[in-house]
Amino acid sequence: MTTKLMGTKVQRVEDDRLVRGTGRYVDDVAPDALHVAVLRSPHAHARILSIDVEAVLDIEGVHAVWTYEDLDGAMAEPLPLLIPHPTLTHGRTQYALAKDEVNYVGEAIAMVVADNRYLAEDALASIVVDYELLPAVVGIETARAAERLVHDDVPGNVAARMEQSNGDAAAAIAAAPHTLSLDLAIERSACMPMEGRGVVAKWDADNGRLQVWSSTQTSTGVRAAVAAKLGLDLLKVDVITPDVGGGFGVKINHPWPEEVLVPLAAMRLGRPVKFTEDRREHFISSAHERAQLHHVEVGFDDDGRVLGLDVRFWHDHGAYTPYGLIVPIITSTQLLGPYKPGAYHVQFDSLYTNTVIVTPYRGAGRPQGCFVMERTMDAIAASLGKDRAEVRAVNFIQPDEFPYDHGLIFQDGRELEYDSGDYPAMLTKIKDLVGWDEFEQFRAEMAGQGRRVGIGLACYVEGTGVGPYEGAHVHIETSGKVKVATGLTSQGQGHQTAFAQIVADELGVRFEDVEVTTGDTRRMPYAVGTFASRAAVMSGSAIHKAAKKAKEKALRIAAEALEADVEDLEIADGVVSVRGTDASIPLGTVAVLSNPLRYAFDEASKAATQFSVGDPGKPPVAEGDEPGLEGKDFYSPPRSTFASGMHAVIVETDPDTCEIKILKYAVVHDCGHLINPMIVEGQIHGGVAQGVGGALYERMAYDESGQLLNASFMDFLMPYVTEVPTSIDIDHLETPSPLNPLGIKGAGEAGVIPGSAAFAAAIEDAERLSITAMPISPSELFALRQAASTNAGETP
Amino acid sequence: MTEKTHELRLTVNGVTHELTVPARRLLSDALRHDLGLTGTHVGCEHGVCGACTVLVDGKPMRSCLMFAVSAVDVEITTVEGLAHQDGSLGPVQQAFRECHGLQCGFCTPGFLTTITAGIEENPDPTEDEARDMIAGNLCRCTGYQNIVKAVCRAAELKAQGADR
Numbered sequence: 001m002t003t004k005l006m007g008t009k010v011q012r013v014e015d016d017r018l019v020r021g022t023g024r025y026v027d028d029v030a031p032d033a034l035h036v037a038v039l040r041s042p043h044a045h046a047r048i049l050s051i052d053v054e055a056v057l058d059i060e061g062v063h064a065v066w067t068y069e070d071l072d073g074a075m076a077e078p079l080p081l082l083i084p085h086p087t088l089t090h091g092r093t094q095y096a097l098a099k100d101e102v103n104y105v106g107e108a109i110a111m112v113v114a115d116n117r118y119l120a121e122d123a124l125a126s127i128v129v130d131y132e133l134l135p136a137v138v139g140i141e142t143a144r145a146a147e148r149l150v151h152d153d154v155p156g157n158v159a160a161r162m163e164q165s166n167g168d169a170a171a172a173i174a175a176a177p178h179t180l181s182l183d184l185a186i187e188r189s190a191c192m193p194m195e196g197r198g199v200v201a202k203w204d205a206d207n208g209r210l211q212v213w214s215s216t217q218t219s220t221g222v223r224a225a226v227a228a229k230l231g232l233d234l235l236k237v238d239v240i241t242p243d244v245g246g247g248f249g250v251k252i253n254h255p256w257p258e259e260v261l262v263p264l265a266a267m268r269l270g271r272p273v274k275f276t277e278d279r280r281e282h283f284i285s286s287a288h289e290r291a292q293l294h295h296v297e298v299g300f301d302d303d304g305r306v307l308g309l310d311v312r313f314w315h316d317h318g319a320y321t322p323y324g325l326i327v328p329i330i331t332s333t334q335l336l337g338p339y340k341p342g343a344y345h346v347q348f349d350s351l352y353t354n355t356v357i358v359t360p361y362r363g364a365g366r367p368q369g370c371f372v373m374e375r376t377m378d379a380i381a382a383s384l385g386k387d388r389a390e391v392r393a394v395n396f397i398q399p400d401e402f403p404y405d406h407g408l409i410f411q412d413g414r415e416l417e418y419d420s421g422d423y424p425a426m427l428t429k430i431k432d433l434v435g436w437d438e439f440e441q442f443r444a445e446m447a448g449q450g451r452r453v454g455i456g457l458a459c460y461v462e463g464t465g466v467g468p469y470e471g472a473h474v475h476i477e478t479s480g481k482v483k484v485a486t487g488l489t490s491q492g493q494g495h496q497t498a499f500a501q502i503v504a505d506e507l508g509v510r511f512e513d514v515e516v517t518t519g520d521t522r523r524m525p526y527a528v529g530t531f532a533s534r535a536a537v538m539s540g541s542a543i544h545k546a547a548k549k550a551k552e553k554a555l556r557i558a559a560e561a562l563e564a565d566v567e568d569l570e571i572a573d574g575v576v577s578v579r580g581t582d583a584s585i586p587l588g589t590v591a592v593l594s595n596p597l598r599y600a601f602d603e604a605s606k607a608a609t610q611f612s613v614g615d616p617g618k619p620p621v622a623e624g625d626e627p628g629l630e631g632k633d634f635y636s637p638p639r640s641t642f643a644s645g646m647h648a649v650i651v652e653t654d655p656d657t658c659e660i661k662i663l664k665y666a667v668v669h670d671c672g673h674l675i676n677p678m679i680v681e682g683q684i685h686g687g688v689a690q691g692v693g694g695a696l697y698e699r700m701a702y703d704e705s706g707q708l709l710n711a712s713f714m715d716f717l718m719p720y721v722t723e724v725p726t727s728i729d730i731d732h733l734e735t736p737s738p739l740n741p742l743g744i745k746g747a748g749e750a751g752v753i754p755g756s757a758a759f760a761a762a763i764e765d766a767e768r769l770s771i772t773a774m775p776i777s778p779s780e781l782f783a784l785r786q787a788a789s790t791n792a793g794e795t796p
Numbered sequence: 797m798t799e800k801t802h803e804l805r806l807t808v809n810g811v812t813h814e815l816t817v818p819a820r821r822l823l824s825d826a827l828r829h830d831l832g833l834t835g836t837h838v839g840c841e842h843g844v845c846g847a848c849t850v851l852v853d854g855k856p857m858r859s860c861l862m863f864a865v866s867a868v869d870v871e872i873t874t875v876e877g878l879a880h881q882d883g884s885l886g887p888v889q890q891a892f893r894e895c896h897g898l899q900c901g902f903c904t905p906g907f908l909t910t911i912t913a914g915i916e917e918n919p920d921p922t923e924d925e926a927r928d929m930i931a932g933n934l935c936r937c938t939g940y941q942n943i944v945k946a947v948c949r950a951a952e953l954k955a956q957g958a959d960r
């Protein structure tokens with residue numbers, strides 16, 4: 001029997017091409033393409049009075065210049081509102097090219113197609129736009145005050161107000177022996193993949209077919225959007241997602257203006273056309289996330305048990321709402337984490353501002369939710385003088401309470417019902433890993449050296465693997481090689497490796513013989529996309545099911561050929577054999593037999609021609625059967641799986657400079673069964689680094705007129721190696737999900753979720769100052785120290 | 797108005813190419829678009845991320861901060877030139893693969909070239925020195941943990957004479 005690959009650290013098949021520089025990213029395809037540059041609004045809020053493009057057309061090397069006036073049909077309609085929701089009463093989306101008004105710095109106004117990007121950018125400088133400036137709405141407080149409006153027809157700047165509850169939280173809080181209220185804030189940040197957005201299109205006039213490459217997290221989504229916008233039949237559009245240089249959420253939004261404009265240009269001009277976003281454009285014209293203000297009311301008993309929790313929050317979604325309410329819905333439900341408050345009520349307003357739109361960024365509203373809940377737990381512990389871990393423990397859902405129904409509706413429209421988990425065991429592990437119980441001793445030692453340290457802990461639960469479905473196709477070639485396709489896309493998660501592991505295990509073939517294609521609508525036209533840590537759960541399960549089907553067929557055909565019982569067969573290393581005998585047949589030969597042929601084109605196919613195989617008394621392909629050795633299947637779970645984790649961090653704060661140093665970072669993680677622990681740990685490392693960025697460095701610095709002041713890597717501070725922990729201690733817990741055949745839960749986003757919560761707790765513990773807003777910089781910490789000492793009437 | 801162009805020779809990975817480009821053509825664009833060497837990536841085009849790093853006479857340089865016309869009379873090495881003559885992976889490439897030092901792979905070419913020069917200069921780096929070596933390159937996927945390991949492993953592979 002071949003050894004199982006599931007759960008082992010298999011090296012990635014992706015790496016060979018990527019380390020040689022022979023990967024294929026979207027800007028690498030179609031070297032002969034014309035290039036697009038986009039004129040973007042320099043103002044956060046303005047009416048467009050006129051646009052003069054006259055001068056552009058005379059520039060040599062320019063092929064086209066278009067504004068809204070040049071769009072017609074569906075292209076002249078606003079871009080789609082992808083995820084409508086009944087409470088999203090005032091959803092608005094932008095036009096591919098601005099019509100009459102712009103609502104954020106960076107909004108697309110005109111596009112130029114030229115021989116190369118240099119010329120296209122030159123040409124942009126010749127476009128003259130006359131604007132009437134309008135006052136900008138920047139920041140949640142301004143939006144909430146609603147003295148000025150982003151959209152004239154949206155009162156109060158409120159796109160949606162949503163409310164959910166389980167029990168009577170207000171009554172529970174009123175009756176509770178202790179109460180607290182907290183105000184908590186998280187600032188804007190962004191995914192910032194190293195590769196920005198990009199799209200290439202080729203119109204094949206001979207075949208009447210459009211081919212699009214996009215650096216997207218959903219090729220099927222882009223395909224449907226392009227077909228609808230350009231009025232093409234879906235079957236005339238192919239979308240291919242090549243290697244993608246990171247996504248982290250931003251690339252799930254679609255179609256971007258350029259994703260429909262570039263195909264349109266390719267069709268109109270009859271030439272391949274390319275758009276490659278530059279870094280400044282990525283800052284001002286893709287998407288951000290995270291900005292929210294929260295107000296918490298909580299009532300609890302003497303043990304710290306939460307009796308009632310009431311959370312009111314305000315979400316800044318930027319100028320438009322193409323991605324609906326997904327982020328705040330996730331915050332409102334996932335902030336509950338591993339806990340079971342006696343009663344819960346949550347209400348949020350999703351607000352317009354004259355800033356870049358919001359789409360999920362790794363964690364998608366969970367880092368904020370986790371921050372709110374964990375700050376609340378710490379505040380309860382502080383007010384009762386109890387150990388912070390103990391307060392958490394009394395609030396945990398217990399292992400025998402699964403499935404646990406929170407009585408709320410989750411982001412997928414399904415019940416928020418946790419499938420499995422073991423939070424007490426996890427708490428024990430994280431305490432051991434970080435040295436929770438020994439910390440006071442360490443603190444004393446450090447204090448002896450004049451050093452100030454603190455420890456923080458944060459717990460989360462993450463709904464992963466949301467539906468609706470993913471599919472897979474497994475095809476066994478006559479060479480015995482196995483070609484697998486699934487429709488969702490890859491941005492560095494190693495899907496080609498992890499999915500090949502699943503197939504190799506299920507089919508009994510060599511790992512090397514399995515080749516996985518993702519994100520190519522020609523190979524698998526039905527798919528949803530890569531987000532919400534769903535790829536392993538959704539496509540992993542679909543691939544497992546499809547491989548199983550292919551295997552069943554292989555065994556059936558092999559049993560006939562070997563004149564044996566299916567039950568007596570096994571497959572190993574790509575060979576089907578009768579257990580305990582020498583009788584065997586390679587899978588490739590089974591593939592030959594599966595396809596009755598009239599024509600022989602090579603040695604293998606000779607064996608399958610009509611005079612060689614089959615019972616002359618029966619149809620060559622039996623009723624209900626199909627030629628070929630293939631399996632296709634879909635996986636569509638009733639609801640999400642729920643992964644969980646706990647992070648703990650020890651920080652040191654400099655008594656003079658307020659510098660915040662990470663001394664230890666520990667992670668316990670439960671994503672069910674692991675397919676490839678090496679890949680899972682890599683995902684955690686990357687998530688933790690983004691968590692560090694979100695907690696200590698990254699923020700979008702908008703001024704009050706809506707200019708993004710730090711739209712470059714020089715000013716938006718992403719962690720280098722010098723900012724991340726020198727090591728990350730990781731321990732796993734594996735509580736398998738009962739919802740899918742492999743018992744997996746998904747791990748992509750986990751690492752980032754508790755970052756801000758854990759750091760805030762650790763800094764608070766070191767400084768004895770209440771930390772209520774993240775990220776926090778040394779100068780902000782300094783200001784907090786100043787304020788505290790002023791309040792205490794001491795000299796700083 | 798037609799843009800003035802210049803004829804030049806670029807020596808990349810031991811091969812000399814002739815091309816005609818405007819003075820403002822970035823070396824990164826010339827490599828990627830004129831020579832088709834798309835292994836060199838651009839992540840920022842303002843010199844901060846290091847994705848576009850190539851070796852110029854063995855020294856790491858950001859090709860987005862150089863004009864192609866200024867890269868004549870030097871030997872340029874890109875990621876495509878890091879494998880052994882026989883096609884097998886070079887020590888840094890091999891180490892990245894073994895240590896899972898890459899995820900999306902977009903930043904990777906810049907790290908590979910930077911480290912190639914780094915372990916040439918310091919053949920036996922400590923972990924701290926490994927961190928120093930890569931402190932000017934951004935990666936958004938890996939959290940750097942495995943890249944640091946890969947630096948040390950690459951030095952080891954090179955010393956073992958895996959570097960034929």
Ligand code: FES
Nearest residue numbers: 839841843846860
């Ligand atoms: S692209 Fe050259 S440093 Fe970022």
Ligand code: FES
Nearest residue numbers: 899900935936937
């Ligand atoms: S591997 Fe994706 S940016 Fe480094």
